[in-house]
Each structure stands twice: as structure tokens, then as C-alpha cells.
């Protein structure tokens with residue numbers, strides 16, 4: 209399996225190279241040159257298998273001969289051994305035809321652990337056989353950073369720098385990033401919002417001398433391996449609801465478009481998914497784009513679902529690449545226009561996007577009301593991101609079972625949950641002392657040169 213860039217100008221890479229590289233040298237994102245499919249029989253055979261076995265069968269065609277079957281199975285087993293639920297991604301029924309896919313039983317209580325725990329193991333295996341060292345720089349609105357630090361802390365061949373927007377993540381998210389004592393962890397509080405952090409990260413990749421000098425690697429969902437790991441739970445959920453014989457729909461709380469893009473890949477692999485619904489909070493650039501065809505940046509307004517406070521949604525580029533018939537030059541042109549603030553999707557391409565995705569938006573009041581009503585109706589306590597999903601899902605219910613992705617544990621956002629329900633969800637016991645641990649982080653200006661200098665100084 210070879211990987212190509214969405215902007216068409218970077219070299220083709222193997223799975224291992226694409227994973228260790230992250231962003232393509234032309235600024236694009238790597239995607240497989242073709243999407244492998246599973247037959248209906250192969251999908252039926254996933255029923256009753258462990259999460260780990262499904263993960264192996266779904267991901268294997270994408271990784272080629274990077275690892276032997278035995279090595280890859282061992283990597284998967286280690287990745288999910290830390291999860292607090294035997295099913296890894298259990299389904300809970302919310303209503304007659306509405307299910308919640310709980311993706312928050314990993315070590316940092318968000319769906320990011322599914323991919324990050326896996327790529328922590330993949331990096332370790334690849335780097336220990338090559339003897340190479342990498343510098344991971346990640347941008348986070350709260351969850352990617354904690355999951356990355358958890359997965360890479362203490363590893364011999366890796367330094368991990370996480371840029372988070374100062375004052376715009378929850379206290380639990382910040383403490384998950386700032387309390388690990390390992391010397392290879394560097395939490396950086398940036399004066400700015402998530403888009404500033406992500407732009408700085410992409411600019412670091414664009415500086416080839418810096419990129420090669422520090423051996424830069426990415427663990428955001430610009431890294432294909434992140435998206436791939438997230439494809440698996442679409443299969444486990446659909447199969448437990450009767451797939452492939454019965455189609456299933458999914459609603460996905462969306463920011464950087466990685467999680468819903470994984471659903472699109474599952475569909476392309478042959479999983480019968482009827483609807484894929486993009487659910488945005490008040491920072492609704494993706495919903496506006498689906499409605500108007502114009503992708504227009506407006507400022508980010510902080511919300512009670514802070515992890516989705518994003519305007520420049522990285523993985524939308526991967527979807528554009530496909531609806532523009534994999535024309536890298538056309539995608540590069542759109543991304544250039546975006547630097548000036550907006551681009552318009554062509555008539556043909558927006559039509560195709562609308563065939564593939566539905567969309568909706570939840571205001572702050574909708575989000576609070578959904579947390580309150582779901583708690584009163586079923587006793588299920590939702591985090592604000594999952595509540596955005598549930599609100600939009602209820603507008604898209606039909607005959608087909610709907611699965612809403614519950615992307616984080618409510619205890620990561622106790623203030624928003626308390627305001628809506630009057631209860632304060634407790635952190636799992638293993639994190640009970642999070643607020644007693646010492647914090648360690650560096651405040652940095654939103655200044656690329658200063659960030660690069662700090663990274664160089666810390667790794668030297």
C-alpha cells in the first residue's frame with residue numbers, strides 16, 4: 209500500500225514512512241492510493257470477535273508488510289490493554305433507534321486514546337528497530353495533547369511538545385498535560401486559540417531545514433495512522449447492530465474532521481453506512497460550508513465544548529481531495545485561497561459532499577439542554593461534545609439505527625455538566641489525585657520563531 213499527498217506534489221510513501229512523517233512536504237495530507245474493501249462475508253465474520261481482532265482485520269490491509277501479523281497483533285493488544293472497559297467501545301441504548309458509542313474508556317478519557325495508544329506502540333516498534341529519534345510536536349484543543357502525552361511519555365526515542373491554547377482547555381485537560389513528570393514531555397501554553405497552535409505546527413513542517421533538523425513527527429489527525437485507528441470502532445458498532453445486513457447511521461461531534469473522515473473510510477471499505485452526520489458546536493464552519501458551499505473563516509468563539517472550537521478543520525482537505533476526483537492541484541489552490549480567509553467549493557464537489565454527509569449545529573443552549581434532558585430521561589451523563597452530537601442526531605433519526613459517538617468522559621468537563629444537571633461527575637479512581645499533582649508547563653507567545661527556538665533548545 210502506497211500513500212499519496214492530497215496536494216499531489218510530495219513523494220509517495222509506505223505506511224511506515226507516512227506514519228513517521230505526518231504531514232506531506234507539499235503541505236498536504238497523506239491518504240492511501242486506494243481504499244481496500246472488505247466483502248460482506250468478511251464484515252459478517254467480525255461479529256462476536258474481540259475489539260483487538262476486529263482492529264487487526266480492519267487495519268491490516270493498510271499497513272502492508274510494515275509489521276508481521278504477530279508483531280501487529282502484539283502492538284494492538286498492548287494498545288488496548290490499558291482501557292477500562294472490556295468491550296473497549298461499548299454501545300449504550302439512548303432511545304428506540306438511537307445508540308451512544310462510548311469512546312471514553314481509555315487512559316485519558318477521550319476517543320483520542322483509541323488512535324494515540326496504538327500509534328505510541330507503532331512508533332516505539334518502528335523507532336526501536338531503526339534506532340532513529342523523533343521530535344513530536346502536536347497542537348491540541350485539549351484531548352489530543354493529553355492522549356499524546358500519555359502515549360509517548362518516558363519513551364526513549366521521542367520528545368513530545370504539545371501546544372495548547374492558554375486558558376481555553378478544561379482544568380482536567382490542562383492537568384493531564386502538565387502533571388506528567390517525564391523529562392521528554394513539554395507542555396506549552398500558547399497565547400492564542402487552537403487554530404493558532406495548529407497553524408504553528410503546520411508552519412514548522414513547511415520549514416524543511418527545521419523539520420529535518422529536529423526530525424519532526426506529527427501525531428495530530430494529519431497523521432494517517434490516527435485516522436486509520438479510528439475506522440475500527442465504526443465496524444464494531446455497526447456489526448453489533450446487525451451490519452452488514454442492516455445499515456447503520458452515525459452522528460459525529462466534529463472539529464478537525466478526523467473522526468468523521470474515519471467513518472467515511474469505513475463506508476468506502478464496504479461498511480453499509482446510510483448517513484454520516486457532521487455535528488458542530490457554535491463554531492459551525494463545517495455546517496455552514498455544507499449549507500452554503502463557502503468555507504469562510506470567522507473568529508473562534510469559546511464554547512462549553514472547547515475541544516471542538518476549531519475553524520481550520522484539517523481533515524476536510526482529505527474529503528475535498530476525493531470529491532475533486534483526487535486532483536491535488538485543485539486542492540492546493542483551495543488551501544491557498546483559505547490562507548486569505550475563504551474558498552468556495554465547486555458545484556459538483558459540494559453536491560458530492562452533500563451526498564456523503566449530512567450536517568447540523570448545536571448552540572450553547574442546545575448543548576446544555578441536551579445534557580440536562582438526556583440525564584433526566586435515561587440517567588446517561590453526556591460530556592458537552594457528545595451532547596452536541598446527540599442534539600444533531602435527534603434531528604436525523606429515521607428507520608435506520610443511529611449511533612452517536614460519545615467522544616469524551618463527562619468528568620473532563622465537570623463545570624458544564626454541573627451547570628446542566630446539578631451533578632459533578634467524578635474522575636475514575638486512578639486519576640483521583642490529578643488536582644494534587646504539581647503542574648509543569650511553559651507559557652509561550654504565538655510566535656513561530658520563538659516556538660522553533662524553544663523546541664531546538666529543549667532537544668539539544
Ligand SMILES: Cc1ncc(COP(=O)(O)O)c(C=O)c1O
Nearest residue numbers: 351462463464465466467515615
Ligand atoms: C471530545 C472531542 N469531541 C470531538 C472532537 C472532534 O473530533 P475531530 O477533530 O476528529 O472532528 C474532539 C477533538 O477534535 C474532541 O476532543
Ligand SMILES: N[C@@H](CCOP(=O)(O)O)C(=O)O
Nearest residue numbers: 348349350351352428429515
Ligand atoms: N479536538 C482536538 C483537536 C486536534 O485534533 P486532532 O484529532 O487533529 O489531533 C484536541 O482535543 O486536541
